[in-house]
Amino acid sequence: MIKVENLTKRYAGITAINNLNFEVEKGEIVGFLGPNGAGKSTTMKILTSYLPATSGRATIAGFDVFEQSIEARRHIGYLPENTPLYTDMRVGEYLRYRANLKGVPGRKVKSNVGDVIELTNLREVERKLIGALSKGYRQRVGLADALVHDPALLILDEPTIGLDPNQIRQVRELIRNLGGKRTVLISTHILPEVEIMCSRVIVIHKGKIRASDTAENLLRNQRTAGSMRIEAKVGADNAADDFLKLPGVKDVTTDQDGDYSIFQLKLEANADPSEEVMSLVSRRQWALRELTRRRPTLEDVFVELTHSDS
């Protein structure tokens, strides 16, 4: 559905994206991750023909976004960052206008608009001025606009920004339900969102792709691994050194809480020394209060991949 080849964009002296290559297949929901200024929005703007690329090419459903821009744009439902809308129009009126503009046949305008209004729960504000709506409603109007011509591809630039937790959940649910039928490219820096919604993640940093895989694979393959927390009554023993001798333990930090000592074990990739820890504890007869293993999260992956100049 999306094919990006050697895409580069330079603004006066700054390289926003640098030789980007990726593909998105039909029906995928792809999360586009990266810190602010990584080039997410720039890439999306090129895909929607809002900006021209400096070099390289991109196609949407086989249409070049520059050479066959209008055809390419017909296949895209785009929600730009900050959801710009005509604040002087009413919700229903705006959606009908956008449907007409995007070439929905006259007899289907009414049903398409009705469908997206149902889908995005806008029925109660259909006759209100967009300018009078709250941020959450506006976001949904933007989403309804992106969906109104039943596009094969949705490009959503930070669709959940500025929403309250309930609204975020609704939008996520909505996007997840779109998958399968439609292809979705969604940019965000809210990481749990990606794990919930996306079938694949593309991490971009400083205009380059750092990783492109499913969230599970990214977690499995990443280098910074998890940690382990142990709270135990260790008495006079020098427990920290004992823990450090266990296989897979990189570092130990110690803290005190009354009679109990709290140890934080930093582990090597894919290491799980819980059995060794247990046998050590029982051998020394320490009173154990807590033993928890913290798995690495997508946040750890994200930080590792995008940590300044790594």
Added chain:
Amino acid sequence: MKTFLTLLGREVKSFFYSPIAYVVLFYFLFLSGFNFYTQVSIMNGFPTELTVVEAFFMPALFWFPFILSFPLITMRVYSEEFRMGTFETLTTAPVSDVQVVASKFFGVLVFYIILWAPTLISFALFQQVTGRLAANAAGSYWGTYLLLLLMGCFYISVGCLASALTKDQINAATISFTSITVLLFIGFLPDIMNVTAPAIKDLFSYISAIQHMQDFSKGLIDTRPVVWYLSMTALVSYLTLQVFQYRKWKA
């Protein structure tokens, strides 16, 4: 064509979404009514060779609101889209740049026609009430309103260009007001500068809007101004298209 009509519909309607349409319409009708009343009163007191139509379209009371209307009706066409960010939703929809630029221009033109149409009522009323003609011949109306349309096209295209240059409406209004004033009064330049060379005088009278109005309101339809206004409209609209595309590529 459907896309263009959709865009055009939104452009025309957008005037009436905001109070600006009503304010401009009110002030415009008020001033043109006042102008009409003044001219007829003067003609009542002093004999003149002018017809009512000629007298109506000659004084500053006509030219002043005429010039002022263009910045007011064009300043927001592009600026507003830039400021609100809707430029992005507009240009990522499957519409061509030419469609957008044309719809903006014709949208303002439609409103401009709505603005001027009611002045015809004044003349109709005059004929009804006094039983006399407001102009010597039908050509006088045709000429005057044709010229209004032509000048409108040119100055609207200038206003649109000004609006495409900035995202601040006030800037847009200032640029278009200054440009249109200069364009309108440039015909006076040889008189002010005391230039007597006939070639220069001819050149300036060729582009003098006030001269055009004097001719056309008599019913003298000269093709030279027609060519001048239409070609200038095309040129300025083409420039607007270039600015529009440049902005899009640069943004």
